[in-house]
Every structure is written in C-alpha cells, then in structure tokens.
Amino acid sequence: MNEHPLPTLHACAITFLGGGAMASALIHGLTRAGVAPDRLCAADPSESQRRQLTERYAIRVSASNIEAVQGADVVVVAVKPGVVATVLDEISPALKPGALILSIAAGITLATLAARLPGGQPLVRVMPNTPALVGAGISAILPSPTTPPGQRLLARQIMEAVGLVEGIDQEALMDGVTALSGSGPAYVYLIAEALSDGGVASGLPRALADRLAIRTLLGAAKLLEETGLHPGVLKNQVTSPGGTTIAGLEALEKGGVRAAMMAAVQAACHRSRELGAPKKS
Helix, strand or coil: CCCCCCCCHHHCCEEEECCCHHHHHHHHHHHHCCCCHHHEEEECCCHHHHHHHHHHHCCEEECCHHHHHCCCCEEEECCCHHHHHHHHHHHHHHCCCCCEEEECCCCCCHHHHHCCCCCCCCEEEEECCHHHHHCCEEEEEEECCCCCHHHHHHHHHHHHCCEEEEECCCHHHHHHHHHHHHCHHHHHHHHHHHHHHHHHHCCCCHHHHHHHHHHHHHHHHHHHHHHCCCHHHHHHHCCCCCCHHHHHHHHHHHCCHHHHHHHHHHHHHHHHHHHHCCCCC
C-alpha cells in the first residue's frame, strides 16, 4: 500500500470512538499540547458523555460512529474490548483511505483488528494509562508490519503529547504492559488509600494523612526515576537497624504484600490474554 500524505499532528483530524476515561485523558492531553479542539471529534452513544466532552474540551461530538470517522486522518479505537469487532465492522466502509487506526482496546490483537479493516489499513496498537490526563502517562506502542513510517511517527507523536512512549516489537509483551502500566495506576491508588488509612489509624487527621500519602508516593517515584537506583537500594537507604522502617517492612512481608502485587500483575496479564482470545462459537 502506498503511503498517503499526512498532515502534521496539529493539523490532523482525530476521531475517538468511545468517550470514556482513557479517551478523555487523551483528548485533554492533546489539547494541552496545542491541538485545536476543532481538530478533535468523539463518538459515544451516551448523551451525557457527549455533553461532558463538549463542555469540558469544546470538541465536536456525535452519536454516530460512521459520521464521526468520515474525513478523519486518525481514528482512535477507545471502546470496550467486547464491542471492538462490531464497531470496526460498522466504520470500515466509511474510513478515509490511509487513515491511521490507533487502538487502545486492551487485549485486542493486531490480527483481530486487521481482520475487520480494509486490507493494508495503517494500524497501531497502543496501551496507554490514565496519568496521560496530567501529561504523565506512559504508553507502549506496536505498529502492524504494513504500517508506513509516516503513520508510525504520527502515532508516536499523539502518545507523546500525553507522556512517555515505549516502543515494543513483540505483541506477546502487550499483555504484560497492560497488566503493569495499564492497570498499575489502580494498584497505586489502592496503596495510597491504604497508607492514608494507616495514618488515620495512627492518629493523623484524614486530610493530613492523604497529603502525606500522596507526596510520599510522588517523591519516592521521582527519586527512583532521577537516581536510576534499584528500588532495593533505595529501600535499604531508609531502613535503619532496629528502626521504624524495618518494623513496617516486616509487617508488609508477613502480610504478603510483595507476593500480592506480583499476583495482581499476573492476574491482569491473564485477563488481558483472555480478552484477546478468539471467542468460541
């Protein structure tokens, strides 16, 4: 397939199929990055969701997937995995030739996507995460073998507007990415809530405990990133013999926190594989 000329990121017409949390995060990130709202469109069956997107971002919205994709340079598939096939079947005849299909649907493989699209349609699979809402996301990106360089670059630019991008070259890795960074923010929120609850149980006012928990997680992550040190090294630096930290770590080990976190990622990975498995007739 010959590569079609592409406009730059800021001149692209980008349509989102689905207007949920992840689509909203990407729309927010793109507008923060300077993409004009009139270049963005979202299709969603929910009137309240469409109204919210319009009020919040001043983008064009539609109840019709077919109407929304007409003329789009990029179509972001942001619907639930279970309805991807139906949505792609619906929009395929209306797609602009050479339009990039960028799928963020968890577990749905490139082969499954390609089977529902015109032959040679540029296709990139991405797994982002919700910190994209504040420009702090991280996304894994995997183009199909037939996707031309221009569309690959455009997909990367879209995702870089909302955070860091990691390229991968093996689709088998995508389930692990989904389980770790895609689902990972929920694990962190659970930890933040538990830290705050522990502070309240120790006598701290709730508002103070919340602030301490948030800044502790934020600061610890920043220290990990900026020093490049192994987490175990940084853990040891704050753990004095016979002190408070080792007492807390001992309680965590007794509670199986390390094993539970590992099991959570593995369970999410398994579920991602289930979502992408062919349905039995």
